[in-house]
Amino acid sequence: MLEDEVAYCQQLIKIIEAESGVCALPKIKEPLNLLKETVTNDLENLWISEDQDAMVGHKSVDSSFFGYKTHIEMIEERIIKAAVVTIRNQMDQCRNISY
Missing domain, CATH: 1.10.287 (Helix Hairpins)
Structure with a gap:
């Protein structure tokens, strides 16, 4: 343990x-x-790990994380315009969120 x-x-x-x-x-x-x-x-x-909504996600084959994901939208000057924190693996759903 x-x-x-x-x-x-x-x-x-x-x-x-x-x-x-x-x-x-x-x-x-x-x-x-x-x-x-x-x-x-x-x-x-x-x-x-006691958080029931968090889970393991993968950034690449060799890299993983435990928790949540933050999805950001930037303007051309690399200034953050909006951010959304999601539980689990909800990458596809973030594409439909309007900021």
Whole structure:
């Protein structure tokens, strides 16, 4: 379970940070910062995943996201004229929305 892994990582971070001087070492500092960032992202995704309207979408074959989509309309000068946030995969429906 992701929740168990996150809890383990949080405990590991506390233990490492409690050791004075260890966190300053480059071989520890960089991986520790990456672990902290990963835990933060995982906690955010756990919170977001409780949203029943959000779901996984795909930007490309190798890239995906979880949540909602924002569709924007811009004028030629690249100024945003309108924006619509949709749930799930409603790209086709946005083409019929008048701004």
